[in-house]
Each structure stands twice: as structure tokens, then as C-alpha cells.
Amino acid sequence: MLKVIHPGFFTTIQDAGRFGYRDKGVPVCGSMDNYSSSIANSLLENKETDAVMEITMTGPKLEFHTSSFFAITGAEMSPTLNGIPVNSYEVHKAEEGDVLSYGKLINGFRSYLAVKGGFLTEMRLKSRSFYKPITDGNCIKEGMEIPVERHTEYTPKISHMKSEAFHKEHELLVYKGPEYNIFTNDQLKLLFKNKFTIAKENNRMAYQLEELIGAHSYKMLTSATLPGTVQLTPAGKLIILMRDGQTTGGYPRVLQLANKSIAILAQKKFGDKITFHPIKH
Amino acid sequence: MSSYPITIRPFGEDAILIEWPPVVSESILYDILDFSESIRWDFKSHMNWELVPAYCSLTLIDRHNKIDFSKTKFELLECYKNRKTKKPAQRYLWKLPVCYDLEFGIDLEEVSRILDMSIEDVIKAHTHHIYTVYGIGFLPGFMYLGGLPKDLETPRKAVPRLKVNKGSVGLAGKQTGIYPQDSPGGWNIIGNCPISLFNANLENPCFVSVGDQIQFYATNRAEYDLHKIETEVGIYNLDKIKLDA
Numbered sequence: 001m002l003k004v005i006h007p008g009f010f011t012t013i014q015d016a017g018r019f020g021y022r023d024k025g026v027p028v029c030g031s032m033d034n035y036s037s038s039i040a041n042s043l044l045e046n047k048e049t050d051a052v053m054e055i056t057m058t059g060p061k062l063e064f065h066t067s068s069f070f071a072i073t074g075a076e077m078s079p080t081l082n083g084i085p086v087n088s089y090e091v092h093k094a095e096e097g098d099v100l101s102y103g104k105l106i107n108g109f110r111s112y113l114a115v116k117g118g119f120l121t122e123m124r125l126k127s128r129s130f131y132k133p134i135t136d137g138n139c140i141k142e143g144m145e146i147p148v149e150r151h152t153e154y155t156p157k158i159s160h161m162k163s164e165a166f167h168k169e170h171e172l173l174v175y176k177g178p179e180y181n182i183f184t185n186d187q188l189k190l191l192f193k194n195k196f197t198i199a200k201e202n203n204r205m206a207y208q209l210e211e212l213i214g215a216h217s218y219k220m221l222t223s224a225t226l227p228g229t230v231q232l233t234p235a236g237k238l239i240i241l242m243r244d245g246q247t248t249g250g251y252p253r254v255l256q257l258a259n260k261s262i263a264i265l266a267q268k269k270f271g272d273k274i275t276f277h278p279i280k281h
Numbered sequence: 282m283s284s285y286p287i288t289i290r291p292f293g294e295d296a297i298l299i300e301w302p303p304v305v306s307e308s309i310l311y312d313i314l315d316f317s318e319s320i321r322w323d324f325k326s327h328m329n330w331e332l333v334p335a336y337c338s339l340t341l342i343d344r345h346n347k348i349d350f351s352k353t354k355f356e357l358l359e360c361y362k363n364r365k366t367k368k369p370a371q372r373y374l375w376k377l378p379v380c381y382d383l384e385f386g387i388d389l390e391e392v393s394r395i396l397d398m399s400i401e402d403v404i405k406a407h408t409h410h411i412y413t414v415y416g417i418g419f420l421p422g423f424m425y426l427g428g429l430p431k432d433l434e435t436p437r438k439a440v441p442r443l444k445v446n447k448g449s450v451g452l453a454g455k456q457t458g459i460y461p462q463d464s465p466g467g468w469n470i471i472g473n474c475p476i477s478l479f480n481a482n483l484e485n486p487c488f489v490s491v492g493d494q495i496q497f498y499a500t501n502r503a504e505y506d507l508h509k510i511e512t513e514v515g516i517y518n519l520d521k522i523k524l525d526a
Contacts, residue, residue: 017344019329019331019344020331021421021486022333022342023331023332024479024487025417025419025420025421025422025423025461025479025487026421026486027421124481124482125481133421133462133479133481134421134481134486135481175291175294178290178292178298178300220303221303221305221335221336221337222335222336222416222418222425223298223335223336223337223340224298224333224335224338224340224418226292226293226340226342246419246420247418248335248416248419248425249418253292256292257293258293258294259293259294259295
């Protein structure tokens with residue numbers, strides 16, 4: 001078991017996602033940067049569906065109540081074990097009573113903590129991913145006890161991986177979305193020549209962009225949306241749906257992010273810049 | 282079997298979007314659902330495909346394998362063209378209780394003023410009509426209901442509420458519906474339904490499917506309280522009628 005001493009800014013448990021319920025309006029959920037979370041799981045030779053902890057902006061303080069092995073990937077948040085710095089992208093052993101804390105955010109926005117065997121919080125609709133009201137809470141709370149397996153011996157096949165300079169990327173690869181053709185030439189020029197700024201309104205549901213690219217009055221019937229769908233509001237605002245995004249929507253879906261670009265965007269925060277680069281099927 | 286000019290296009294790396302002519306029509310919706318059944322039948326090797334129907338589109342999502350788009354498009358078109366009338370999925374008419382007391386129907390007086398109808402007539406019209414579920418989305422268990430009579434069309438509230446209570450029954454534009462959970466919202470609230478539309482503890486968390494029909498009936502406060510308790514302890518008997526295919 002792992003005890004939460006401080007929860008951090010917004011810390012959740014996420015796995016590969018909640019699938020099979022989109023026709024009932026249930027978002028997919030799962031790790032925002034699934035590229036980083038899967039590296040954490042593979043270092044521990046976990047299953048790719050095992051749940052990890054997703055840590056946003058500022059990290060929690062956690063006490064191990066059992067011996068375990070862990071790995072940290074994604075955003076660099078200066079983690080320490082009993083006050084001693086630990087490297088990310090490496091397997092570490094934790095003994096009962098060890099305290100894992102986080103410090104300054106150096107780069108990225110979301111860090112992943114995986115433990116050997118995964119976090120064993122309650123399974124709801126075939127997934128452990130936090131999403132209220134399907135799970136009881138949205139994020140971990142002070143005093144919460146999170147079940148983990150006890151492991152005393154583990155010799156990893158790969159004990160550390162090189163971290164990719166993934167957070168430095170700012171170019172998002174985009175396919176044409178279903179309503180791409182509503183773009184005017186002026187809008188297309190703005191879209192592919194300009195930098196866009198991540199707005200304050202960014203979370204697991206969606207990232208809004210600050211710059212407007214021109215109003216439209218296109219009306220459509222509600223249709224499915226996916227993680228990575230870029231919607232254009234009538235006022236000309238771009239909204240990029242993320243893992244907790246709604247499953248249907250009525251705004252035109254002008255672009256669709258490549259899967260890897262969703263993970264890149266998940267490491268961006270308020271004020272960061274991104275660009276769009278068109279790709280074809 | 283009716284046939285429409287459908288289009289099939291890629292939607293990102295994991296999905297295919299199939300579209301029908303963009304009109305709200307029951308025959309299009311039923312064609313989408315029949316095709317959806319045929320896909321389940323003909324593509325047995327793709328059990329993990331998720332199919333999301335809504336109004337005039339069907340989105341097919343494959344999260345495991347990279348979709349060979351041109352091959353799948355060809356196979357889907359063949360399947361659409363050659364499908365035989367199979368036994369379509371059973372559809373139901375669900376009768377849902379609503380308490381229209383002003384305690385719940387916090388905008389009912391305003392709605393009656395805007396529509397220039399008595400409160401009784403608003404309730405009568407709202408419960409008289411049968412609505413078709415054209416989609417489920419926005420929130421888990423939120424139904425997009427079509428078939429609202431013209432005389433009940435009400436503009437959305439100018440300022441949305443930060444919190445609309447779970448079960449609230451609302452009117453907005455050409456739509457009516459139930460908030461399946463507490464949520465912000467701009468619809469005019471005319472009542473509350475005590476039945477949970479979404480229960481994450483059940484294997485099928487939402488008893489309604491796209492293509493089903495909904496009819497509301499008015500209950501008094503005492504029945505409302507009873508149904509609420511019955512729902513919470515899991516003994517409420519849903520009132521449903523099988524619809525002919």
C-alpha cells in the first residue's frame with residue numbers, strides 16, 4: 001500500500017483507458033501522455049494495461065507501506081526518495097517507510113509513476129482510470145491508501161532508458177478532420193503558419209488555444225469525437241479534445257491529431273506554444 | 282432494405298467515419314443501426330471495434346490495429362450493399378417518470394410565460410410526445426432526444442447555471458433531455474426524473490441505446506420519492522415496451 005501524505009496539484013490513477021462504452025457517452029480516459037506512461041510500465045515489465053499515477057504540474061508526497069519497485073517518466077519534477085534525488089527513466093527499489101516526494105517542475109507538465117504490478121485501485125467499467133462519476137473521485141486525496149503489490153526481488157531486463165527530448169517538441173501532426181473543408185484560405189494560412197498558445201483552459205478533457213482564427217456559422221448534427229479531435233467554435237476558437245473529452249460533439253471537427261501528437265500536447269501547459277503540421281493518410 | 286448514398290472517410294489513425302445524408306430522420310437512424318448490426322455480424326474478427334452511432338453518422342474505432350483504410354472501406358461498402366435483413370437489435374420504448382413540481386421545475390413558470398402556455402399544457406405536451414434517442418454523448422448516459430413538438434421549442438438560458446442537478450429534465454431549442462449527473466448547463470429545467478440513467482456499477486451502465494424511444498409521464502412528489510429510493514436500492518422496475526422492428 002502507498003499512503004498519500006500530500007496529493008500534489010492534480011494527481012490521478014490512469015491505465016490504458018476505458019473502452020467499449022463510447023456509445024453510452026463514456027470518455028476513453030487513460031494516460032494523457034501514453035507514450036511516457038508505457039515506458040514506465042515497460043521498465044517494470046508490467047502489462048501495458050497496468051495503472052500508473054499521472055502527476056500534473058506539482059507532485060505528491062507518498063509513503064511506501066510495503067517494499068516495491070518504481071519508475072518515473074514523463075515531465076521532470078525533481079523527485080526524491082527520502083530526500084535523495086532519484087533519476088527518472090530508471091528502476092528504483094523502495095522499502096517500507098520510504099517517502100517519495102517531488103520538487104521543482106523542470107520540463108513538461110505530466111509525470112508518470114509506475115510501481116511493479118501497477119496501482120490496484122478499484123476497477124469500474126473495466127478500467128481503473130479516474131473519472132468522476134464513474135470512479136468515486138477525480139484525483140487522489142490526502143490520507144488515501146492506494147493498494148500496490150509487495151515486491152522484494154526484481155531484476156529488470158532493462159534498468160534504465162534514455163529519456164527522449166520529447167517535451168521539447170512543439171509541432172503537432174494533424175490529419176484533415178471530417179469538417180476540414182469549412183476552412184477558408186485565410187484560416188488555413190493562419191493555421192499552418194502561426195504559432196498557437198495554450199490557454200488557461202487546459203485539462204484532461206480539452207486544451208483550448210488562445211489565438212482565434214476567424215468566426216464561422218457552419219451548423220452540423222452532433223457526431224462522434226475522439227481524443228485528439230480539434231473543434232472550431234463559431235467564434236473561431238480551436239479546442240483540442242483530450243483523453244477525458246466528450247464522445248460526441250456539435251462543433252465542426254476540423255483536424256485530428258496523430259496519436260503521438262496527443263502525447264506531445266499532454267506535456268504542454270498554459271502559455272506554451274505549438275504549431276500544426278499537416279499530414280496525409 | 283433501404284439504401285442511402287453513404288460516404289466512408291478516415292478519421293485520424295484509429296477511426297473511420299461513415300456518413301449518411303445530413304438530416305434528422307428515423308429511417309436514416311434505423312438504417313445506421315441495421316448497418317451497425319451487419320458490421321458486428323460480418324466482421325467477427327474485429328470484435329474490439331467500437332461503433333458510435335449519432336444522428337446521421339456511424340464512427341468505427343479500432344484501438345488495437347492500424348486500419349488498412351482502403352481495404353476496410355471496400356469491405357464496409359460491400360457489407361452495406363449486400364447486407365440481408367437480419368434480425369435487428371431489439372428496440373424499446375422506455376416510460377420515464379418526471380416530477381414537474383416547481384421545486385424541481387425551476388424554469389417551468391418562465392417557460393410557460395415564454396411559450397404562452399399554461400404550466401399544465403406544457404406538461405401535457407411534454408408527456409404526450411414520444412422522443413427518439415438519436416445519440417448518447419456529452420456526458421455518460423446523456424441522450425440526444427429528437428421529436429420535440431414545435432410549440433415546446435424554448436431558447437437556451439442566456440446565462441448557463443454552474444450546477445444543474447442530476448435528473449433534471451430540460452428544454453433547449455429543438456431538444457429535450459435529462460442531465461444524467463450534476464453538471465453545468467444552459468437548458469430550461471422543467472422537472473426531475475428520479476431514475477438513474479447511468480450506473481457505473483452495472484455491466485451495462487446505461488439501459489437506453491441509440492434508436493430507443495422515450496416517453497415521460499408526470500408523477501407526484503410521493504411517487505417521485507418512492508421511485509428514487511427504489512432506484513437507489515436497485516428494485517425499480519423499468520417500464521419498457523418492445524418496439525417492432
